[in-house]
Amino acid sequence: MATPEFIRTLRADAGQQLLWLPGVTAIVFDDEGRVLLGRRSDNGRWSVIGGIPDPGEQPADCAVREVYEETAVRCVPERLVLVQALDPVTYPNGDTCQYMDITLRCRAVGGGARVNDDESLEVGWFAVDALPTCTSSRSPASSRPSPTTPPGSSRPPGTEAHGLTPAPGRPSVSLRAR
Secondary structure, eight states: OOOHHHHHHHHHHHTTSSSEEEEEEEEEEOSSSOOOEETTTTTTTTTTTOOOOOTOHHHHHHHHHHHHHHHEEEEEEEEEEEEEEEEEEEEEESSSSEEEEEEEEEEOOOOOOOOOOOTTTEEEEEESSSSSOOOOOOOSTTTTTBBOOTHHHOOTTHHHHHHHOTTTTOOOOOOOOO
16 A cells, blocks of 8 residues: 555655645445445455545546456446545654545446455455444545544444444445445
8 A cells, every 4th residue: 555656755845744635435336236345454444445546637537447456346437426525634654634535436347356456355245234344444545554543533424324434534425226
């Protein structure tokens, strides 16, 4: 889960001050209405798929790329679900970021769910009424290390129903297949 080169370049000048960055989350469904999740290698927790767009990369292209890189599943973005500024996060090294997250609902069109890089321990499809329980949050984008939880952060409403706990400030997304 290497930090993208463009962020390392920014950090060389900005130090640990707050960086405002884009993030993309993909909620991927298969033909059976199951949702694709990955169990992260940095914290062992189940999560939806996401990442940071490369400079100039469109959010939908980022979602497709991240899903394939992490799970070997090919997907097509179908609709925008949510755009939301997340709460600032502080990483273990002291860097602080705040993300404008763009969540897209995607449909799987090919490939087989498998671990496809070093960011996941396992990946799989889950019925929305049988999602794995998470004990803590995921980072806003999986191409970054997990952030520390800021003091006073609370679990967003609606996350209890599906067992996924978003990162601090991360929106709760309805996982009902439509």
